[in-house]
Amino acid sequence: MTVGLEHYLVVSALLFCLGLLGVIVRRNLLVIYMSLELMLNAANLALVAFSRFTNNLDGQVFVFFTITVAAAEVSVGLALIVALYRKRQTAHVEDLTTLKL
Amino acid sequence: MQDALFYTFAFLTLMFGFLVIANPFSRNPVTSAMFLVLTIISLAGLFVLLHAFFLAAVQVLVYAGAVMVLFLFVIMLLDLKAEERRKIKTLGVVGGLISTGAILAIFLSSLLKAPLGATQSPVVEGGTVALAKLLFTQYLLPFEIVSLLLLVAIVGVVLLSKKDLK
């Protein structure tokens, strides 16, 4: 059986679930962030696969936007984590349960 | 040949992706970050198989070159040695596995139902020129908005990383 769209979509779904599992299970803010990146990448893979198999470049343009947005998101998120760490000396979600500093 | 490459890259992507979230050897975030880099590179391999050469290069350039360097730099700055020795809660793992499994089941069942059979002949070539044409004509407004978003992110990061954050 040759590799078709559904193969890529299965890989993408599995990768997305791995990312989701990481977000739920891990307690380190940085690792949670990396798991979010995994989920974004899974979406990218699905979009590129769709674009390849449906004769339409729109999917690749979306991936372009996703990568840009992910870069912006990571920079702001990491700045937030650093700011939090300065206040609380921790990057562990269970220590960050109060809303007020 | 193509199929073998697909299975290799898919396996590598999923294996490294798993090692990002659950590394049996070390709980250090740096190892997670390194495995994320490997995941991204093997994902770029999948992009090449899908003939999206430009995106594969951009993926490595932006993620491995910029995003992951930022991650590693922050890990280096924070020096999270004490974080490694925490226990993972069983309840959290079970809950996570159940919810993730449920979502995976939804994905796979919808995949089984989806009419994908008609789209089996790959035709589109992800050339840089074609992509750029689309980006600067049909998607010009989103493109400009994204550039604005980057500017906002820069300003936000500069503000957030000030020492006396009010």
Place this chain on the structure above:
Amino acid sequence: MFQSLNHLISAWWPEPLRLILFLVGIMSFVGLNAAYLVWVERKGAARFQRRPGPTEVGWAGLLQPIADAAKLMSKQLILPAGVDATLFRVAPLLMMSPVLMSLAVIPWGRNLAACNLNVGLLMIFAFGSINVMAIMLGGWSSRNKYAIISAARVVSQNVAYEIPMLLVVITMIMVTGTMNLSEIVIQQSGAFWHWNIFRVWINPLMPVTFLIFFTCMLAETNRAPFDMAEAESELVAGAYTEYSGMGFGVFFMAEYANILLGCALATVLFLGGWQSPIGNLLGDSQSIVGVLFGVFWFFVKMYFLVFSVVWIRWTFPRTQFYRLLNLSWKILIPISLVTLILSSAMIKLFHQ
């Protein structure tokens, strides 16, 4: 007869074997160059300082690099207490492997690239950005304060200089209209005024663009006067402090391989790659002799740039760190933006 060396090779061997052959060639080329560039560096430094340099081993010290390599390889690999052993060992390899992959897309002569990619230029920068991570990991995993300071310096320096470099490269992509390195060289065929550095009718600032590229290349490869990462007088040896034996040796090789890659890229982008400076005298550049002449000219230009890198190192003192960053953010980035806008305007107005 045979159309070119490449055809000669591909007539006998299938594609994967050809790739392996090219990669082995590139690896041995890099190894040889790393060894003998050290010799050039030491001899050059000696000449600039009016002393003979290495003379004892072999004629004019020509066997010195081999003796050095034997010494490095026989040294003990020390793993300091408290380091992250895996990362500590992986970092040198992580520094070396992207360079080798990047060198695979460099066209050394007509049709003489290991793989001729349409996004070759982008690929070089994609892999080149992994370097930063390697030095950073090496420095961080050493658990040494000098190494960590050096790692922090490397990140801020490389991020700062990657921006003007990419802006310059975008200018070049706009001028040439392609990211395929072979096509970029083919566009510059003819005598030397067809080279991109002299194409002032497209952009009057073209020589400045080349200078920016060269400066950024020096900073990206951590060479003097921008060698803040391993400033001996301040940081012992920076990120490489804790490395011994071949761990250090691989870092060292990768540094020279990076210089080689930067100079090869500058040659391809600005100095006409394998094109001879006096036009095509031999007529047919497709024949084996023509290709070999092309390789000869490529090496002449590339080694001239490599020599200027050595020359610059022994001429200028190391800058201060804030000056280094100011040079990038306040001078190079604005100028490269100006060249980008100017060349796009000129292309739109006069060359469409």
